[in-house]
Amino acid sequence: MTAAVVRETPAVAVEWTAACPYRCLEPERGVVALVGGVPVAVFRVHDGRVYALDNIDPFCGASVLARGIVGTRGDAPTVASPMHKHVFDLRTGRCLDDPEVVLRTYPVRLRDGLVEVGGLLQVGGLVEVSGQG
Amino acid sequence: MSIDSSPPTRVVVVGNGMVGHRFVESLRARDEDGRHEVVVLAEERRPAYDRVRLSEWFDGTDLSLADLPGVEVRLGEPARALDLAARVVSTSDGEYRYDTLVLATGSYPFVPPVPGRDLAGCFTYRTVDDLAALAGYAAGRGTGIVVGGGLLGLEAANALHRLGVATHVVEFAPRLMPAQVDDAGGAMLRRHIEDLGLTVHTGRTASRITGTGEVSQVVFEDGGVLHADVVVFAAGVRPRDDLARAAGLTLGARGGVRVDEACRTSDPHVYAIGECAEIGGRVYGLVAPGYAMAEVVADRLLGGTATFPGGDTSTKLKLLGVDVASFGETAGPLDVTFTDPATRVYAKLVLSDDARTLLGGVLVGDASAYPTLRACLGGPLPGPPLSLLAPAGAGDPSGTGGLSGTAQICSCNAVTKDTIVAAIHDGCADVAAVKACTRAGTTCGSCVPLVKQLLAESGVAMPKALCEHFDASRRELFDIIRVRGIRTFSELVAAHGQGRGCDICKPVVASILASTGGGYILDGEQGALQDTNDHLLANIQRNGTYSVVPRIPGGEITPEKLITIGEVARDFRLYTKITGAQRIDLLGARVEQLPQIWRRLVDAGFESGHAYGKAVRTVKSCVGTTWCRYGVQDSVGLAIALELRYRGLRSPHKIKAAVSGCARECAEARSKDFGIIATDAGWNLYLGGNGGFRPRHAELFASDLDTESLVRYVDRFLMYYIRTADRLQRTAGWIEAMDGGLEHVRAVIVDDALGLAGELDAAMAEHVGSYVDEWRSTLDDPDRLGRFVSFVNAPDVPDPSIAFEVERGQPVPAGAGRQPVMLGVPR
Numbered sequence: 008m009t010a011a012v013v014r015e016t017p018a019v020a021v022e023w024t025a026a027c028p029y030r031c032l033e034p035e036r037g038v039v040a041l042v043g044g045v046p047v048a049v050f051r052v053h054d055g056r057v058y059a060l061d062n063i064d065p066f067c068g069a070s071v072l073a074r075g076i077v078g079t080r081g082d083a084p085t086v087a088s089p090m091h092k093h094v095f096d097l098r099t100g101r102c103l104d105d106p107e108v109v110l111r112t113y114p115v116r117l118r119d120g121l122v123e124v125g126g127l128l129q130v131g132g133l134v135e136v137s138g139q140g
Numbered sequence: 141m142s143i144d145s146s147p148p149t150r151v152v153v154v155g156n157g158m159v160g161h162r163f164v165e166s167l168r169a170r171d172e173d174g175r176h177e178v179v180v181l182a183e184e185r186r187p188a189y190d191r192v193r194l195s196e197w198f199d200g201t202d203l204s205l206a207d208l209p210g211v212e213v214r215l216g217e218p219a220r221a222l223d224l225a226a227r228v229v230s231t232s233d234g235e236y237r238y239d240t241l242v243l244a245t246g247s248y249p250f251v252p253p254v255p256g257r258d259l260a261g262c263f264t265y266r267t268v269d270d271l272a273a274l275a276g277y278a279a280g281r282g283t284g285i286v287v288g289g290g291l292l293g294l295e296a297a298n299a300l301h302r303l304g305v306a307t308h309v310v311e312f313a314p315r316l317m318p319a320q321v322d323d324a325g326g327a328m329l330r331r332h333i334e335d336l337g338l339t340v341h342t343g344r345t346a347s348r349i350t351g352t353g354e355v356s357q358v359v360f361e362d363g364g365v366l367h368a369d370v371v372v373f374a375a376g377v378r379p380r381d382d383l384a385r386a387a388g389l390t391l392g393a394r395g396g397v398r399v400d401e402a403c404r405t406s407d408p409h410v411y412a413i414g415e416c417a418e419i420g421g422r423v424y425g426l427v428a429p430g431y432a433m434a435e436v437v438a439d440r441l442l443g444g445t446a447t448f449p450g451g452d453t454s455t456k457l458k459l460l461g462v463d464v465a466s467f468g469e470t471a472g473p474l475d476v477t478f479t480d481p482a483t484r485v486y487a488k489l490v491l492s493d494d495a496r497t498l499l500g501g502v503l504v505g506d507a508s509a510y511p512t513l514r515a516c517l518g519g520p521l522p523g524p525p526l527s528l529l530a531p532a533g534a535g536d537p538s539g540t541g542g543l544s545g546t547a548q549i550c551s552c553n554a555v556t557k558d559t560i561v562a563a564i565h566d567g568c569a570d571v572a573a574v575k576a577c578t579r580a581g582t583t584c585g586s587c588v589p590l591v592k593q594l595l596a597e598s599g600v601a602m603p604k605a606l607c608e609h610f611d612a613s614r615r616e617l618f619d620i621i622r623v624r625g626i627r628t629f630s631e632l633v634a635a636h637g638q639g640r641g642c643d644i645c646k647p648v649v650a651s652i653l654a655s656t657g658g659g660y661i662l663d664g665e666q667g668a669l670q671d672t673n674d675h676l677l678a679n680i681q682r683n684g685t686y687s688v689v690p691r692i693p694g695g696e697i698t699p700e701k702l703i704t705i706g707e708v709a710r711d712f713r714l715y716t717k718i719t720g721a722q723r724i725d726l727l728g729a730r731v732e733q734l735p736q737i738w739r740r741l742v743d744a745g746f747e748s749g750h751a752y753g754k755a756v757r758t759v760k761s762c763v764g765t766t767w768c769r770y771g772v773q774d775s776v777g778l779a780i781a782l783e784l785r786y787r788g789l790r791s792p793h794k795i796k797a798a799v800s801g802c803a804r805e806c807a808e809a810r811s812k813d814f815g816i817i818a819t820d821a822g823w824n825l826y827l828g829g830n831g832g833f834r835p836r837h838a839e840l841f842a843s844d845l846d847t848e849s850l851v852r853y854v855d856r857f858l859m860y861y862i863r864t865a866d867r868l869q870r871t872a873g874w875i876e877a878m879d880g881g882l883e884h885v886r887a888v889i890v891d892d893a894l895g896l897a898g899e900l901d902a903a904m905a906e907h908v909g910s911y912v913d914e915w916r917s918t919l920d921d922p923d924r925l926g927r928f929v930s931f932v933n934a935p936d937v938p939d940p941s942i943a944f945e946v947e948r949g950q951p952v953p954a955g956a957g958r959q960p961v962m963l964g965v966p967r
């Protein structure tokens with residue numbers, strides 16, 4: 008199993024941005040939110056959980072990940088980029104077809120029916136989720 | 141270093157045809173210590189190729205046989221003389237000393253000594269060069285005559301027919317294929333061939349060919365005269381024994397280098413194999429006996445004692461779409477025959493007088509029982525004769541259970557049932573693996589259905605699982621969804637799969653749901669199954685923008701509509717290009733612009749062109765009778781009617797079509813999934829073509845159809861394809877993978893052999909009746925428009941990652957690292 012290690016440095020550095028009402032998220036599809044000027048893909052999977060990660064597909068540089076097909080590979084909830092079908096683990100941002108490549112993931116919370124995405128104020132990552140310890 | 145006691149011996153092979161190649165391959169594989177050094181002298185300039193499949197050259201099939209590493213092959217360097225005493229073969233380039241010489245010079249086509257046979261336009265049919273010359277000359281010519289109605293003649297006739305030439309076959313015997321089939325079989329074969337529009341003349345002899353410089357007429361012994369632009373001689377072959385004759389080797393009474401059961405000639409250092417050899421008083425004109433001889437000689441050179449086991453002269457052909465097979469004896473003590481004039485099937489089994497042993501048989505019109513019957517030759521039948529002969533569908537003629545272990549499944553390569561079963565036990569899990577380790581199925585391919593059957597009977601599951609979420613194939617999922625009335629992915633994956641799907645299975649299920657239920661493809665859960673193209677009803681581009689392709693049925697468009705397209709492109713700053721399918725592409729639209737663009741287009745009467753979907757794309761047309769001085773039917777009218785009939789039809793892969801107004805074929809219909817070419821009497825329908833990665837020409841399916849029958853056949857073809865094809869399988873691959881190929885398709889859609897026609901017709905009627913333009917439905921519903929935004933939380937901000945620059949006056953994605961195209965213009 009992939010061990011998700013979450014390192015958090017001072018909470019002041021996380022700024023929450025509202026994406027949209029939870030009910031507007033179509034199950035097993037994504038939307039794009041602008042979080043601190045960065046396009047972030049927000050997905051609602053079949054069991055109702057929400058994940059957020061970079062919208063830019065690192066293999067082609069286009070801002071398209073939110074338009075991919077959501078599904079599973081083994082136990083991992085996934086999205087396949089619509090461009091060249093690279094599959095990413097929504098929990099970790101890791102590309103399952105090329106494990107060297109990892110997308111930044113963002114924390115998500117629900118406030119008053121609104122989905123909020125935690126943006127990063129500092130490069131270097133205050134919330135960093137990395138796979139395999 | 142080790143010292144080898146025996147120096148290497150030098151083997152020279154004359155002839156790089158099928159048998160020579162097989163000999164070298166076998167020797168190389170078995171000569172593990174490299175005792176033999178091999179040189180091959182080849183007259184042809186092409187590397188060895190599969191002559192049995194020669195006619196497939198017209199389809200662009202790669203006929204090459206395996207490379208032979210470590211063997212010196214001297215292409216284009218024929219042997220000219222042979223000195224037996226000095227053991228030297230000479231060519232125009234040099235002399236080759238040998239310890240062992242293997243003659244594998246094959247045959248030459250026999251051309252009867254009729255005056256005029258050297259005129260331009262006279263051809264033979266033996267090598268790839270022959271075919272290339274024939275194709276170059278015959279294309280676009282009116283009439284062709286094939287001299288010879290045997291196996292070769294019918295192949296050549298098939299080739300001429302496919303080149304669009306009106307074809308006559310002239311056979312001097314009273315029936316077609318006199319060497320293989322009996323009178324009744326020949327008569328049935330003739331009917332089939334005449335049905336296809338060829339003319340058959342039996343019992344006639346061509347006595348003279350006339351013309352000035354080029355062929356223009358063939359004159360018969362009976363005084364008759366036929367106009368001809370092309371003549372192909374296919375009147376049999378003769379062994380190429382001239383080299384052996386000049387060297388003084390003993391020849392057979394009717395030609396051929398005489399050899400003993402070890403394939404040795406009258407000189408102990410010289411062997412002869414294949415069609416140039418006479419063995420047991422016979423010269424064989426088929427490849428299987430040649431291969432057997434090649435194996436014998438390879439074995440002998442390695443110290444073995446193999447002898448020629450006798451030749452199998454079974455043949456199975458599919459000529460002009462007609463199955464013909466003959467095996468063993470065609471006449472004998474006891475016959476069982478089956479004739480069905482309605483389906484044009486004729487079959488005959490020859491049995492021993494106690495009716496216990498199968499001695500041979502003839503099958504015309506349906507040869508599905510051939511592999512099983514051939515494997516039973518010389519042994520008992522696996523069931524009552526009539527149950528074996530009744531056409532496919534009436535029973536299961538291909539069960540292997542009744543076959544003994546020593547039954548030969550693959551006669552080309554002499555592979556028995558036991559050998560194949562053992563290979564399967566050793567881990568061969570599919571046809572490709574069985575081919576690789578036993579060679580069964582690698583030559584004429586007629587035994588492949590039996591190999592499949594053996595795999596299935598051994599419990600080897602054929603790999604068909606769609607992905608990790610479904611063990612079923614697309615076809616099985618289609619049936620599950622249709623029969624159980626399933627309407628959602630969740631229901632399907634819960635009951636018949638695992639996990640939550642992926643980018644492979646979800647679009648497949650979406651397509652099946654669209655084909656089985658109709659309706660808007662983005663409603664409810666279905667929206668989540670669609671690829672981004674179907675989800676946004678547009679095609680994604682490299683920079684994340686989309687293209688818009690309105691439907692232009694048949695390629696016909698009014699000036700007003702052209703102007704609208706121009707205005708829309710200008711107002712939204714889109715890049716425009718004429719596509720390869722006769723319509724106009726508007727590229728570079730941002731997601732949020734798509735509804736506005738479509739609002740304008742829909743208001744002007746356009747609708748979705750489905751360029752994004754695995755769906756029917758276009759029916760291309762030429763101008764036909766509307767304008768063209770050569771047109772014989774209204775190709776534009778038909779193309780538009782068909783495009784409108786099938787628009788929106790979702791399918792395993794995209795479907796393309798075209799209609800040409802005459803045989804000049806300006807619409808390139810034969811490169812389409814279904815192509816239609818006008819004739820004086822109606823329409824010719826071609827099925828299974830495509831361009832793209834592996835171009836294939838569509839094959840003639842039916843001729844001179846009226847429009848109603850044409851539409852009925854196309855309806856059924858499309859629906860049968862949609863129901864049964866694999867994911868991302870074009871119609872060509874689907875037909876190719878099907879047992880029985882195009883014949884099976886014909887049986888289903890013309891003869892209704894599976895009793896499916898009514899269902900297929902109803903499914904198409906349902907599609908045609910329920911079609912609604914996807915873009916119009918999207919624009920009419922504010923909820924559906926919700927997904928067309930740049931950012932959910934900033935719908936007014938355009939995606940800043942998208943930028944354009946200008947090239948040749950039009951916007952293109954910025955900074956994509958493109959280089960200008962330079963054509964080497966001098967500075």
Ligand code: SRM
Pocket residue numbers: 761762763764767768769770804805806807808
């Ligand atoms: C207009 C057009 C059909 C259409 O509505 O789409 C067309 C129309 C004619 N084609 Fe074509 N061909 C047209 C695209 C094609 C194509 C497709 C293509 O190139 O994209 C082909 C197949 C590809 C090819 O080049 O082989 C095509 C293969 C032919 C042939 C067969 C050539 C061959 O060697 O096999 C002929 C007959 C000939 O010239 O011998 C032909 C001849 C003709 C002629 C010139 C017949 C004649 O002698 O009058 C037609 C002119 C009709 C007229 O009076 O205007 N046309 N023709 C197409 C014009 C394209 C263009 O850019 O101008």
Ligand SMILES: Cc1cc2nc3c(=O)[nH]c(=O)nc-3n(C[C@H](O)[C@H](O)[C@H](O)COP(=O)(O)OP(=O)(O)OC[C@H]3O[C@@H](n4cnc5c(N)ncnc54)[C@H](O)[C@@H]3O)c2cc1C
Pocket residue numbers: 154155156157158159160161181182183184191192193194195217218219220244245246247265266267292295380383413414415416424425426427428430455456584
């Ligand atoms: C159209 C067609 C369809 C056929 N279909 C079938 C079928 O369905 N089933 C079947 O069993 N058989 C079929 N055959 C027959 C089959 O192709 C031959 O039996 C087989 O190719 C014989 O192999 P071979 O090596 O003896 O002769 P070939 O394949 O003819 O090879 C002989 C080679 O030797 C070369 N050669 C000749 N003289 C010299 C020289 N002096 N120096 C150097 N090279 C020389 C020739 O150029 C040629 O390349 C078909 C043949 C044709 C033409």
Ligand code: SF4
Pocket residue numbers: 762763764765768769770771772775800801802803804805806807
């Ligand atoms: S296919 Fe025939 S009718 Fe159509 S444009 Fe070409 S020449 Fe004219």
Ligand code: FES
Pocket residue numbers: 549550551552553580581582583584585586587588
């Ligand atoms: S029988 Fe020809 S390949 Fe097997």
